[in-house]
Amino acid sequence: MAKKQKRRLFGIQGRLLSLVFVLFLVPWLGYTYVNEVTELISDTQESALLLNAQAIATVLHGKEELFSEHSDELRALKSGKSGYTAPTLENDITLDGTFDDWGEEIELSSTLYTGITPLFCDLKSDVTSLYFRQTLGIRNDRLFVAFDVQDDLVVLRDMDLKAVNNSDQLRFTVRSFNGDIRRYLLVTQKPGSMSVYLMEEDWETLVTGKHERDIQAYMKIDQGGYKVELRAPRSYASASSQIGFSIVDVDETEGREIRTVMTTAPGDATEQLSGVIQKSPGIAKILNSLEQPWSSIWVVDKNELVRAHKGVLQHSNWSESGSDAFKWNNLRTWPLLSSLIFELEELIVGDKTGFFEDYPQATEERREPIIARVINNKTPETKRRQSVDAKAEVVMAVHPVWSRNKVIGAVIIEQSSSAMLANIQKPLQTTSLIILAVILFIAFALLIFAYRLTMRIGKLRDATEKAITPEGRMRRQKLQFTSNANDEIGDLTRSFSEMLKRQSEYTHYLEAMPDTLAHEIKNPINVINSSLENLEKEIPVVKQSRYQERARNGLQRLGSIMTRFTEAANIEGALNDELRERFNLTHVVSSFADGFRMVHADNQFIINIPNKEIWIDGSADHIGQLLDKLGDNALDFGDPGTAVTIQLDYDEEDAIIQIWNQGPVLPIEIEGRLFEPMVSYRQTDARESHLGLGLYIVRLIAEFHYGRVEAVNRYSPDGVEIRVIIPMSLSRTLTHPRRPRLTMLPDDDPDSNKRQRYL
Known part of the structure; x- marks a missing residue:
């Protein structure tokens, strides 16, 4: 199976998630807008308070007797x-x-x-x-x-x-x-x-x-x-x-x-x-006739002593009629969400309904720089200050009181910014609640969409990978799942299924090609062969012709090619149809070694087979075919006059077949491709063709037995070892055999069998 690609850090889900984060710019824009509106309201509040202070000062203009320094109250204060x-x-x-x-x-x-x-x-x-x-x-x-x-x-x-x-x-x-x-x-x-x-x-x-x-x-x-x-x-x-x-x-x-x-x-x-x-009762009487809700009015003389005071900066019913009531109503429906909205609202505009402490009613003097400036400079001013406990912002306006072209006192009107901002608090909460709910809904919908989209794409990827073997052979004629979705992914799924169907038909045509060619070429080969025989009978001298010999060799090579093609094409079908049976591997290897040694009596063989019976599940005939391929390879690549070793070994879990010779080692150029079809590094021989299908057949037979095959370079003396490892129990089947990879062992390895191994 093809190796799966690593999950991208910025895939479809990441991109949609980034889009969700972009949506959170909306609350930020709202936050900026609220700050600007708050600043505008505060400026408007300053202007309104200054106008009110001017109106009260106008009423007190010329009433110097109200600010008399000889009053009993003033003497007590002084x-x-x-x-x-x-x-x-x-x-x-x-x-x-x-x-x-x-x-x-x-x-x-x-x-x-x-x-x-x-x-x-x-x-x-x-x-x-x-x-x-x-x-x-x-x-x-x-x-x-x-x-x-x-x-x-x-x-x-x-x-x-x-x-x-x-x-x-x-x-x-x-x-x-x-x-x-x-x-x-x-x-x-x-x-x-x-x-x-x-x-x-x-x-x-x-x-x-x-x-x-x-x-x-x-x-x-x-x-x-x-x-x-x-x-x-x-x-x-x-x-x-x-x-x-x-x-x-x-x-x-x-x-x-x-x-x-x-x-x-x-x-x-x-x-x-x-x-x-x-x-001062007279000033207090004038102030009592005024209605200035949520405001504190102070009248001070030129010595900054308080002569009259009325009103408070906060109303006792704010927390009941303002946003606390709104919060309470919403808590019954969305407790956590409403609480979150309330906290965010306090973060944006502050706590505009909580109580705070400022100058008490009994304050006897107001000595502040702004009041001194107004009395000395004779010009009105406004200022924003913190409350005494620093829990709220207070807007104050100070206007001088005149009598006979001199300042005899000042009027101070103070109002908490809460008085104005409380009016926008409930709409702000409602809007924030709606915006947050919409954003959360959109985010949730996008995440669900991204999850479903990636799941569909992942399922399509997995089904496509399972339809083709790692070697590129077709496993299925269509995807394991179908999609009726009327969108691009649905169209892609149906296109893949149609493509696999066409590719499967073409692959089946190619797989049948060797048998078709063998059948079609067999008759011409027979005609040519019979014609050569008849020519030798009619003209005996032709037997001595080198052209006659080259024609015979060409026919032989052509027959060998067709035999190998049909053998490789039919082996997979034969393995798929083969019934597994439990057989004695020791007996199969021993019989092969005896027969192979008799057939190749001119060669030297070293046979190492244990006396213990080793039982595996599979096909004894195909194991014999595997041994025959490995034996032929060992003889073909071995140096003349050197021995070929055939050995059977085992451990607690696996049976191990080893066949090695003495000769040239495997080149690194064929790393990872030795057991693939059509790979060969033999020298060209005009008398015999080698298509590189022998070790490919060996690998197919090994994988049929849930095993794996390895190639090992040996040194001192040089040679190549082919090792087939087959599990003795089906409970340890290797469903995904490892592909070969060449690794080098150091030359100073203390092991006598220094080698390069395909793992």
């Missing part, structure tokens, strides 16, 4: 004193303990107290059992305070006990402008409205024992603790007043001993009370 930050609330507050009406302020303006540095905490305190958040806000003429307390055990007031401070409680302290201090204790015996009492300094003695009506509070118990909403007069949060809060924790229902007291007063541990800072 003095560096800490205080509670109380933004203006947008909604009316209902005391119900739910915090639903606080809006975004409940998250953005809250302060977490964990008790790590409490102002008062006794030795038995377990600070890990109590922590809370506090949020302040101002609405109209009221101060509102929200507490979200996490307490492992909530203990309410026991009305059977006389003391009012034996349960979980809230302490509220107020210092008025004249220095008077009022202490309020807030407790309750059940969830709902809380009782408010005016207390002495020791927090144990009631001043009046009456409920205070100026302060109202509501408690709601939930999982893990409780919530309290408090409402007090706005005057308690004026610039001339100071306030302070403390959460008191009682964890025992029997002894009711106070376990933890945690204050919320900001600043140093020695400062119990602090003021409430509300920036």
Whole structure:
């Protein structure tokens, strides 16, 4: 069988696969397009923010009193004193303990107290059992305070006990402008409205024992603790007043001993009370009338101190209404694919729906180079910056505020790029999902097509190789499989089958040619031969003519040629029809050696045959024919007067027939072709023709017995050894005998039988 070619690294499958890779240029082009659109949107966003900042600055132009340096709030900021930050609330507050009406302020303006540095905490305190958040806000003429307390055990007031401070409680302290201090204790015996009492300094003695009506509070118990909403007069949060809060924790229902007291007063541990800072109410009122969704508006004075602030950079519903919801909907259908699309989308445009941290509501000053430049250069600017936690990009526009030809402050409008890019996120995901699905489908279809195409071509190749023997003889008149496909490969398959059919017919004609020639030439040869005999009878002197002798030799050569042709042509058919039988190879070789020695009595022979019987499967007659061919070759090529050795040997698996002579070695020119038909290196002899078919017949007989034949050059003395190796068991049949190849053994080989071997 012809040797199969190595698989090409860039065959049909590789080329189609490269085409698939080209398809992935489409997402890359989409990625480039998205980047350009993102850049355009960001530029548009900067321009829009700058226009909005200009509009707000226009409203503030000339209102120098709003930026007065003599306001109580500004004096507090300049003095560096800490205080509670109380933004203006947008909604009316209902005391119900739910915090639903606080809006975004409940998250953005809250302060977490964990008790790590409490102002008062006794030795038995377990600070890990109590922590809370506090949020302040101002609405109209009221101060509102929200507490979200996490307490492992909530203990309410026991009305059977006389003391009012034996349960979980809230302490509220107020210092008025004249220095008077009022202490309020807030407790309750059940969830709902809380009782408010005016207390002495020791927090144990009631001043009046009456409920205070100026302060109202509501408690709601939930999982893990409780919530309290408090409402007090706005005057308690004026610039001339100071306030302070403390959460008191009682964890025992029997002894009711106070376990933890945690204050919320900001600043140093020695400062119990602090003021409430509300920036500039006038500016805050103007900002509250504006609607700028997903934007943060800051107003600073010329000293870069924050005078008012409104809005947030991110909306709490983004993750629900944006692409997270889209992702969740698609996860139910294509979990892995949708997750992959979401990750790719984040890689392209970033996480546009995740939360990030930026300047808190309580920020008191904004000292940034861009703000200083706007105030000093009196020209508006825009900038893109990273958020405080570097998780998002923030676009900011700064515009100066004028009064009497001088800058008195600046308006800052900031917006996360997410606010704009979130609008294209869902279409981008949908488009990406569709493109990826189409590309994957095309890639899968192309790979299936390439696989089927290569399989069909490979099947056609294998069938074509099996239709012809390695020697070029036809095995089949058509391919083993047929194809009805209406494409080029189908046409090629049918063309190959038709070509094999025609080639088979022509090969059959050539194989029958020797018998036809023998039959056709036999009669003319007989006529010529009889004519020569009759001529010798009529003219006896013709017998002495050298022309008569040359005519006899020509007829003899012509007969020999026809005999050899017919023998080679008929041997394959005879072998195909031959029935195998098990026979004693030792007996066949021994009989041949005895007969051959008798026929060629003038030659010397060395016979080495073991006494053991060697049995093989095959045809004894054809083995005899093989030995006859090898014996004739050994005599023809051997030096006169030298011996021919005939030897039979065996090993555990094979029987080995060896016949060698002494004479010229095999030339390298016939390497790989010695056992092919029509190959001979004999000297030309006018009396006898040699067509090079003898060793070819030997090879056919050896392969019929699932064996192989080798030619070996021997040295000291020179000669040629022909070796036939036949397996003794059919379980080791050699379905593909190795073709001969000449290899050289070194001359200094210690083995006495130095040789060149055809393997």
